[in-house]
Amino acid sequence: MKKLIISAFTILTILSGCGQNNIDTNKKSTSEVQDTIVKPEKSNVTKEQMAKDISESIKKDFEIKENESNLKALEIVGETQKVINWIDKDKNKQAKDEMAKLIGNLEILITKNPEVVLVPLTTEYSINDIVIDINTAKQIVKDAKKAMKKGYYQAAKELLSGLTSEYNIVTTYLPVGTYPEAMKLAAAKLDENKNDEAKKILLQALNTLVIKEDNIPMPVLKAEEYISVAATTMTGSENSKKDIAAILLDNADYQLKLAEIMGYGKKDKEFKELASAIKTLKKAIKKDKETKSLFEDLSKKIKNFKERLFFKKV
Numbered sequence: 001m002k003k004l005i006i007s008a009f010t011i012l013t014i015l016s017g018c019g020q021n022n023i024d025t026n027k028k029s030t031s032e033v034q035d036t037i038v039k040p041e042k043s044n045v046t047k048e049q050m051a052k053d054i055s056e057s058i059k060k061d062f063e064i065k066e067n068e069s070n071l072k073a074l075e076i077v078g079e080t081q082k083v084i085n086w087i088d089k090d091k092n093k094q095a096k097d098e099m100a101k102l103i104g105n106l107e108i109l110i111t112k113n114p115e116v117v118l119v120p121l122t123t124e125y126s127i128n129d130i131v132i133d134i135n136t137a138k139q140i141v142k143d144a145k146k147a148m149k150k151g152y153y154q155a156a157k158e159l160l161s162g163l164t165s166e167y168n169i170v171t172t173y174l175p176v177g178t179y180p181e182a183m184k185l186a187a188a189k190l191d192e193n194k195n196d197e198a199k200k201i202l203l204q205a206l207n208t209l210v211i212k213e214d215n216i217p218m219p220v221l222k223a224e225e226y227i228s229v230a231a232t233t234m235t236g237s238e239n240s241k242k243d244i245a246a247i248l249l250d251n252a253d254y255q256l257k258l259a260e261i262m263g264y265g266k267k268d269k270e271f272k273e274l275a276s277a278i279k280t281l282k283k284a285i286k287k288d289k290e291t292k293s294l295f296e297d298l299s300k301k302i303k304n305f306k307e308r309l310f311f312k313k314v
Contacts, residue, residue, distance in 0.1 A: 037134045037257060040250035045229055053228075054167065054221045055125070061311075062169045062214070064120045072109045073119040073174040076102055077209070080202055083186070087199045092190065095198075099187045106180045118173035118210055126168045129218045134254070137163060137261045163262045165218040169311070173210040182208070214311035219259035223274075224302050226252035231295035234285065242285050249285075253278045270305045277301060 064070055079102040086095035113119065132140075140162050147156035182205040189198035230248035233241050253275060260271045277298045284291050 037254070039133055040254050041247050043226065043229075043248050043251045044244060045226065045248070045251075050222060050225055051127075053225050054218075057221070057225070058125065058167055058169065058216070062123055062125075062171065064123050064171070069109060069113050069116070069119050070121070072105055073121055073176075076105050076109065076179075077121060077174060077206070079105065080183075080206060084199055084202050087190075087195045087202075090195075092193065092195065095195070096187075096190050099183070099190055103180070103183055103187060106176075106183060110176055110180065113176070117175065117177050119176055121172045121174055121209070123172075124170045126170075127218070128164055128166050128168060130162060130165050132162065132165075132258075134258050134261055137258060141261065141263075165262065166215040167218055167221060169214045169216070171212045171214075173212065175208055175210050178208060179205055216306065216310045217259045217262070217264040219255040219262065220264065220302070220306055220310070223252040223255035223259070224299075224306065226255065227278075227295070227298055227302065230281075231291075231299065234291050234295070245285055246282055249278050249282050265305070265309045268305075268309065270301070274298070274301055274305065 079098055083095050083098045083102065086092075086098060109119065140159050144156040144159040147153070147159065182201055186198045186201040186205070189195070189201065226248045230245040230252070233245045233248065238244065256271060256274055256278075260266060260268075265271065277294070281291060281294045281298060283289075284294055
């Protein structure tokens with residue numbers, strides 16, 4: 001991240017030097033200084049624990065549960081590749097035998113899942129977490145706007161890449177609506193000894209596998225985790241549980257503000273609702289009021305917010 005920002009600032013400095021009005025990347029207006037948001041006190045949740053808990057939560061939503069349909073779909077894709085391999089080796093009989101097996105498995109899959117259009121095959125996870133604070137995010141946005149105004153679009157693009165902090169989930173599906181027809185056509189070509197045409201159809205079929213990518217903002221996931229830990233903390237017997245929970249909620253609020261400034265769900269009314277719910281919870285904790293229902297309501301709000309804006313389940 002540091003390297004990225006320095007690089008973009010360097011570009012801005014060079015380009016702005018060519019004009020009469022330089023872009024001052026360090027100077028802040030009075031209003032911006034007053035609007036500075038101070039980082040909350042560090043919570044008792046370590047980075048390692050945060051990463052572990054977020055990954056476990058993500059996998060609950062996205063991990064493919066092995067069942068007969070999923071295993072059969074994986075088998076079908078594997079068999080498709082086997083047919084191609086037999087064709088490459090000029091083993092026409094083996095290719096036909098494998099194709100017959102493949103079509104049989106497709107018929108079983110469709111019969112048992114008549115309403116299903118997409119069957120999940122695999123899920124892959126990756127994290128692009130550039131850790132920045134709110135004031136840094138604000139400065140990046142300010143500098144990118146200045147760069148855009150002056151026509152330095154590539155410099156703005158590089159700056160804005162520093163506002164990416166996401167958990168990436170890529171899921172691959174077998175399209176059972178179109179795949180069978182392609183397999184039948186390929187089988188017909190094999191029967192006619194038109195192996196090259198059959199191979200072409202099979203390769204095209206593999207290219208029709210549906211790939212769905214979901215990108216969930218890390219600040220939102222972190223906020224959700226802070227809220228979860230705060231709720232658990234309040235059920236404990238520690239004398240300092242109120243103070244610990246308050247710090248955790250401060251961190252959740254900070255992460256949600258960071259997500260908004262980074263442009264995730266910009267100006268979404270639910271950001272205000274979440275901030276208000278956190279504020280209400282902190283007051284309830286301070287006054288020793290019942291908090292279980294408030295935590296449940298807040299958890300539901302952030303879960304719905306996350307699913308509505310950042311991923312839709314297939």
